[in-house]
Amino acid sequence: MNRNYAFLLIFFAFAACENKECEIDPEIAAIPMEVSIERKEVPLFESTTSGEVRAFLEGNPTLADYFLDANQYPSDSVLANQMIRLIPHLDSLQMEVDRKFGDISWLESQYVSAFQHLKYYYPAAKTPKVQTMVTGFYRDIYFSDSLLVIGLDFFIGNDSKYKPDNVPAYIARRFKPDYIVPASFFFLSDYYNKVDYGDNTLLNEMITAGKTYYFTERMVPCAPDSIIIGFSEEELREVHKNEDVVWANFVQNQLLYETEPKLINKFMGERPNVYEIGEKCPGRIGAWVGWEIVRSYMENNPKVTLQELMEEDDPKKIFTLSKYRPNPH
Structure with missing residues (x-):
């Protein structure tokens, strides 16, 4: 690696x-x-x-x-x-x-x-x-x-x-x-994170990243979320404050099952901001949403273990069973 x-x-x-x-x-x-x-x-x-x-x-x-x-x-x-x-x-x-x-x-x-x-x-x-x-x-x-x-x-x-x-x-x-x-331990997660590499959707990228963050969160449980995701504290406050706006952008523009690499990179790649959503929206916002989806999945399915999560390579299943809804503000 x-x-x-x-x-x-x-x-x-x-x-x-x-x-x-x-x-x-x-x-x-x-x-x-x-x-x-x-x-x-x-x-x-x-x-x-x-x-x-x-x-x-x-x-x-x-x-x-x-x-x-x-x-x-x-x-x-x-x-x-x-x-x-x-x-x-x-x-x-x-x-x-x-x-x-x-x-x-x-x-x-x-x-x-x-x-x-x-x-x-x-x-x-x-x-x-x-x-x-x-x-x-x-x-x-x-x-x-x-x-x-x-x-x-x-x-x-x-x-x-x-x-x-x-x-x-x-x-x-x-x-x-x-x-x-x-x-x-972010690196180490690759050894445990099973991924369907035949699935080229944005959703798969989001859930894969979300599993990585969740794994790291379990290994270093005192880690602040702002550092786990690599956002500043202000950026993290803004994305939480505007979580419903961020999610609406993905849903209204039908992005979850998008497979075009350049478009996916806009939401998953390193950028100072995702201007398509807003001037204060940090890069890799799709990865953050993926993390929130995975967290929701684990909260709503308490019998699922960390090992079972990391072995699950069906992003649609995780998304559906997560019952994810953004916090309204």
Whole structure:
């Protein structure tokens, strides 16, 4: 799973919970779990020769192949030579990462809680190794069932003088330390979210996104909705205030079963605003509506488990049984 400039959402915090219930179930908190984060950027930046970098790559093959894309180079030596030339230019970036992430015990604690939730809902789930890396904004997160790699340079915050190039402000505002754990579980949801890829409707896209958000919500239950969806708090207030207007746009324009990719992208893709609905309507509004539909489905069908939800790939069934109605304002 490789996504650059990930959909950096979600914030795991016990303060500022937007009135959500943040008390963790004692049964979940009692699940044995240990997470020790390996700072892989440290030995890499201590390398002084291409041979040492090559040894690093050979000693970390999964990280090399899937986070650094070593398999796209003719040999590890070619990548090692390129990296040893790059390392001196990343020195000050690495120093800023060290200042921001000198102590990561808080991050380990957050991963412990999130993986406890995963183990609760999916007892057979593996807990992957967790590693960090600094690449000069090459990749933010890689997640598999055995390894999670975090590009810390992506998460040093908006107050840093170092930022990825050509990233709009409405996306860049998500590049903060608090997003690391929730963004990781956004990626992880792909392993559990069954999707009918033959269904090209907007509704399928909406429900798929809604299931992803709902999964993340269950893994990091104290996450504010504004961060889960990647909206500002003001944007979230506006969409709730105008939920009936948003929904009317989808219904009146018969959008739910639309299959035209460009039109679907208007409501599901990254945009500062969905002007077709209103100047204050944030991008990915269809994903937010999908999340509300999935929430309504789970509320109105209390016997459905999280596992059953994630296995359900019939968006029309979820929509129908959700009995979704927007809150009138």
